[in-house]
Amino acid sequence: MQARGLVKTYGDRKALRGVDLVAEAGELVAIIGPNGAGKTTLLSILAGILKPDAGELGVDGGAVGWVPQQAALYRRLSVEENLLLFARLEGHDDPQASTEEMLELAGLGARRREIVARLSGGNQQRINIAIGLLSRPSVLLLDEPSVGLDPRQRARLWEFVSALAGGGTTVIFSTHDIQEAERYGRRLLVLADGESLFDGPADELREAVRSEAPEAADRDFETAFVAYLQHRGH
């Protein structure tokens, strides 16, 4: 996936100011930044939900899967009914087979007949992602996928997502959790006020923090990152 010079304006406010992003096949890219940085706007543009005011966007083959921040599921339907519905809407030749495949991938085969509203947030998020995968995307976009999950659920979620990336799917996710981004993101894109401040591996970000905010370099990564943002005027 390649995005060049993306610009998006809401009224007088510039949500994105010429952001670039390139993600290779099987890469896990984390988009981090404070509230209002433009993370969700960038993902929405990459997903095709929003149109950019300027810039170019391209995907080399395959579809783009979109997993919104809040689970986009019908809570009164069962796990299987949700997957079957979206497989049918995607126009799959054999929706039942696709459903079985996603149930296995999400590890929810045993709970297929359970009403979604009765599942934990973590399991709902896994179905949410599984639905995003029904379009057989080469790129999967996740908007803050771990919000509201407990540590155990997070661990299972990231295990699931990492396995997808291991299978060749490009995964781009946004998060507020710096540790999570550092741990799972192979590359980090730092946004603040719609501006791209950094794009590279976590180690390079640490170095950048150390050089730009040396007074916070020995503290935990999140504190150092906040100092880095302040040093850059955000």
Add this chain to the structure above:
Amino acid sequence: MRWLLLKDLQILRRSPLQACLLVAYPVLIAILVGFAISRGPEKPRVAFLNEVPAETRVNVGGQELAAAGVDDRICARVDCVHVEDRDEAVTEVESGDVLAALILPADLVDQINSLSTLTPGTPKVEVLVNQEDPVKAQLVDERISTLLAQANLAIARRIAIEGGRYLELIIDGGKFEVVGQTIPILGLSASARILEALGPALPAGPLRGSLAQVTEFTARARDNLDVAEPLIKRIAQPIVVEKEVVDGSAPPLEIFAIAVAATLTLAFVTVLLVAGSLALEREENAFSRLTRGLISPAGLLGEKVLLGVAVGLVVTLLMLAGMQLFVPLRWDRFGLWLLAILGGGGALAAAGAALGAAAREVRAVSLLAFMVTLPIAFLSLIPSGAVGAGVFDLVEVVTAVFPFKPALEAMTAALDPAGSGIGGPLLHLAVLIAAYGLLARFALRRFAAV
């Protein structure tokens, strides 16, 4: 689209309480409204004392009528509480158990019978009233006044006929019975003939001149009293009502009540279901996912309208089938019923979609649907003349903008074989479908926004 439709029906099936409320509540309201407008006001409770002896017969104009039947006629118009005497009647009225007491005195029939005699009396009835409840007191006044007016009219007709008979006797002569004796009456016509015959027999002079004057008077009186007879009969009912319908054709009350009940049911089911189901897509965060290539916003609106029309059609037809138990309906007009339900349901569903897209949250949508539908439905039932001309014009405009009134007109036309055509209301509904469809599509542009 069919998979989304199936999904919505599945969700509806998973929420039996919600589904029951969605159907039962509007049906209940519809039946209550239909019942209320199809029956007259409650009969007022009136204490009734008839002191007229049972064997007495009313004799007016030589015709005898049984006085006993009067009880049934009175008690058909008021809820009679039979009392034994005047004191009991007073007690009943004072205690508030009854709103009034009607007392027919023992000499009532004699007084009525005297009206056709040469010494007429004044028949009187006694009415005791309790004006505690002004609305019911007015109702009692109206009912008793109507009863007395009807009785007075019947008696006046008899008296007029009797008066006419006396005139005929005076003009043409005949026999008159009084105090058991039959008295022959010569009559003006015969008198005139006799007087004319006597004239030539008298010698010329003042006596013959006087006889000529009497003869002329007798002839004129005969001729002019002929004219007076229909005049006297007309006095009994001087004003005759000639009713002519110049605009509108009122359907039978029970048909109108069924049309109101069916349209109310259709309106609530359709508007609530479509608005709620559209808002649910947003609450479940599914809207963005669906409209990202799986279905277009217009397609989603179409699916919701189809859902509303399908469920509204089933519920309304079931309701009409239930009504069949109480009022015979013309099933040979089933095709027109379908047209009315589909047209009305389509416009109401489009309005529901616009409401759902504008309000966006299920709770807000449900409240808004009730707040809009119920007042509009009641405004649509206001007849012309019930409010001032300016206010009625405003009501007409408001009710024309919402689909309830044209849907009611279409339903009434479909149910009433003697009613006006269904084409006009259907055209109106088609315009509203297009207008609300555009509004809903416009409102969907900001639907997914937080």
